[in-house]
Amino acid sequence: MGVIEFKNVNKVFGPRATGFRALDDINLEIRDKEFVAIVGPSGCGKTTCLRMVAGFEDATDGVVSVGGTPIKRPGPDRAVVFQQFALFPWKSVYDNIDLGLRNLNVSRADREARIDAILDLMNLKQYAKHFPHQLSGGMQQRVAIARAYVLDPDVLLMDEPFGALDAQTRVVMQEELVRLARKNPRTVLFITHAVEEAVYLADRVAIMTRAPGRIKEVLDVATIRNAENWDSYDKIEDVMDLESFVHLRTHIWRSLREEKAAQHA
Amino acid sequence: MSNHESVYINCEIGEEFTVPRRISIGFATILIVCALWYAATTGLGLIAPGRFPSPTETWSALIHISGRGYGGGDLAMHVYNSLRLVVMGFIFAIATGVPLGLLMGWSRRAEALINPIFLIIRPIPPLAWIPLAILWLGLGDAAKIMVIWFSAFVPSVINTYAGVRNIDRPVLEAAYMLGMPKIRFITEVLIPGASPMIFTGLRLSLQASWTTLVAAELVGAFYGLGRVLNVAQQDLYPGMILVGMIAVAILGWATTRLLGMAEMRALRWNTAALAAKG
Numbered sequence: 001m002g003v004i005e006f007k008n009v010n011k012v013f014g015p016r017a018t019g020f021r022a023l024d025d026i027n028l029e030i031r032d033k034e035f036v037a038i039v040g041p042s043g044c045g046k047t048t049c050l051r052m053v054a055g056f057e058d059a060t061d062g063v064v065s066v067g068g069t070p071i072k073r074p075g076p077d078r079a080v081v082f083q084q085f086a087l088f089p090w091k092s093v094y095d096n097i098d099l100g101l102r103n104l105n106v107s108r109a110d111r112e113a114r115i116d117a118i119l120d121l122m123n124l125k126q127y128a129k130h131f132p133h134q135l136s137g138g139m140q141q142r143v144a145i146a147r148a149y150v151l152d153p154d155v156l157l158m159d160e161p162f163g164a165l166d167a168q169t170r171v172v173m174q175e176e177l178v179r180l181a182r183k184n185p186r187t188v189l190f191i192t193h194a195v196e197e198a199v200y201l202a203d204r205v206a207i208m209t210r211a212p213g214r215i216k217e218v219l220d221v222a223t224i225r226n227a228e229n230w231d232s233y234d235k236i237e238d239v240m241d242l243e244s245f246v247h248l249r250t251h252i253w254r255s256l257r258e259e260k261a262a263q264h265a
Numbered sequence: 266m267s268n269h270e271s272v273y274i275n276c277e278i279g280e281e282f283t284v285p286r287r288i289s290i291g292f293a294t295i296l297i298v299c300a301l302w303y304a305a306t307t308g309l310g311l312i313a314p315g316r317f318p319s320p321t322e323t324w325s326a327l328i329h330i331s332g333r334g335y336g337g338g339d340l341a342m343h344v345y346n347s348l349r350l351v352v353m354g355f356i357f358a359i360a361t362g363v364p365l366g367l368l369m370g371w372s373r374r375a376e377a378l379i380n381p382i383f384l385i386i387r388p389i390p391p392l393a394w395i396p397l398a399i400l401w402l403g404l405g406d407a408a409k410i411m412v413i414w415f416s417a418f419v420p421s422v423i424n425t426y427a428g429v430r431n432i433d434r435p436v437l438e439a440a441y442m443l444g445m446p447k448i449r450f451i452t453e454v455l456i457p458g459a460s461p462m463i464f465t466g467l468r469l470s471l472q473a474s475w476t477t478l479v480a481a482e483l484v485g486a487f488y489g490l491g492r493v494l495n496v497a498q499q500d501l502y503p504g505m506i507l508v509g510m511i512a513v514a515i516l517g518w519a520t521t522r523l524l525g526m527a528e529m530r531a532l533r534w535n536t537a538a539l540a541a542k543g
Contacts, residue, residue, distance in 0.1 A: 100443040
């Protein structure tokens with residue numbers, strides 16, 4: 001099951017006493033199939049949170065667990081979408097997506113069916129034989145999302161996945177991700193510093209303080225989204241004009257600005 | 266030996282020459298050099314025949330070694346022996362060097378263990394091993410293969426190692442995330458990821474193999490192009506010396522070219538990626 005739990009998590013890079021304190025007493029539970037975004041100033045440790053769930057970093061204290069099991073190492077049950085796409089440049093789009101399924105020993109027929117379905121869903125069908133460098137940044141990130149989604153993971157970890165894309169592509173990808181997440185809900189941990197993106201995508205938004213990172217506030221967006229029926233709008237700009245959206249966004253902005261002010265004080 | 270690098274690096278801005286145009290310019294250059302050569306030696310007599318051979322002398326030396334033979338065998342036999350030793354030494358060197366480079370690039374422990382030995386061995390010029398190799402293994406093939414191995418091993422290890430270290434960290438993390446079995450990780454991530462640098466190492470190894478072989482044969486051999494050069498020097502036979510040199514050059518060029526073709530094939534994704542970046 002896809003419940004992610006941070007329990008009293010500290011992270012120090014380097015020696016415990018003198019090293020860099022990145023995270024301070026993080027407690028957060030992400031429910032199964034819930035979409036949680038973490039926002040915070042750069043260097044606040046939000047990516048470190050994601051990397052601990054992925055199994056790339058250990059917690060100095062406390063426990064990070066998925067489905068009740070403490071995390072020891074990376075694995076395909078926790079698929080990661082990286083900011084820099086991190087596709088295998090020597091493999092075609094198809095082979096990039098196929099690799100994870102092969103590792104899971106999925107039968108050939110099954111793999112073909114699943115890859116076809118995801119290529120279709122992500123509008124990648126005609127690019128199956130292309131190498132990553134032949135695609136635009138937005139297309140490459142689509143492939144990376146497809147590579148993660150095709151594994152049918154308990155948990156999807158997205159580390160500023162749209163941070164490297166231009167503004168227009170970014171909006172298209174955000175809309176597609178919403179479509180994908182509604183169609184096939186997963187537990188998602190989404191890291192971003194773009195406030196609108198967090199409010200638009202997430203069920204809950206966690207706001208972090210600057211280093212050592214703590215969770216300052218967790219906002220429930222889903223209740224407002226459902227009450228105001230955001231999902232009935234197709235376009236992101238229509239949602240972003242709604243008063244309820246603006247209100248949430250402004251709230252988060254203020255909260256982050258306090259952090260910025262504290263940094264300069 | 267060859268201007269292979271120019272395939273990748275083309276700094277001059279402007280129109281690219283077409284291939285036939287390039288070839289015809291190349292031929293013209295060679296013809297001009299030959300004409301100047303003829304003029305300087307035979308036509309004008311600027312260079313004494315004892316110092317540098319004329320085209321005619323070189324041609325007759327070529328006929329000599331191809332027909333009657335010279336220095337213990339005919340040209341084909343010398344070429345065969347030199348080529349055989351280079352290929353064996355080279356393959357032996359890369360078959361050990363590339364895996365060691367992968368291991369060092371991959372495991373910090375292996376690197377910590379092996380690197381100190383490397384730091385000691387690396388500054389020793391490969392040719393300095395020749396006397397020891399002859400002392401141990403005599404004048405036959407084994408000594409030459411050993412010396413070639415010493416010289417060609419180092420570039421393939423170092424470049425493979427650097428190639429592994431150059432793989433983007435997120436790409437490696439993506440591989441861990443996908444739960445790769447070890448063998449598949451090596452064959453489908455580590456080796457392709459490092460392959461642009463591995464090929465650089467192979468090219469350097471191949472060049473080192475030729476250099477070392479000729480040197481080793483100069484010092485002592487029964488057959489081979491280095492042997493031809495050595496005997497011709499003792500016989501004061503400049504035409505034959507030039508034939509030996511040209512033969513080595515052609516073989517070196519041809520083998521490098523073969524390797525380059527293999528590289529183009531194996532790295533299609535990369536050359537295209539470099540072109541896409543501009």
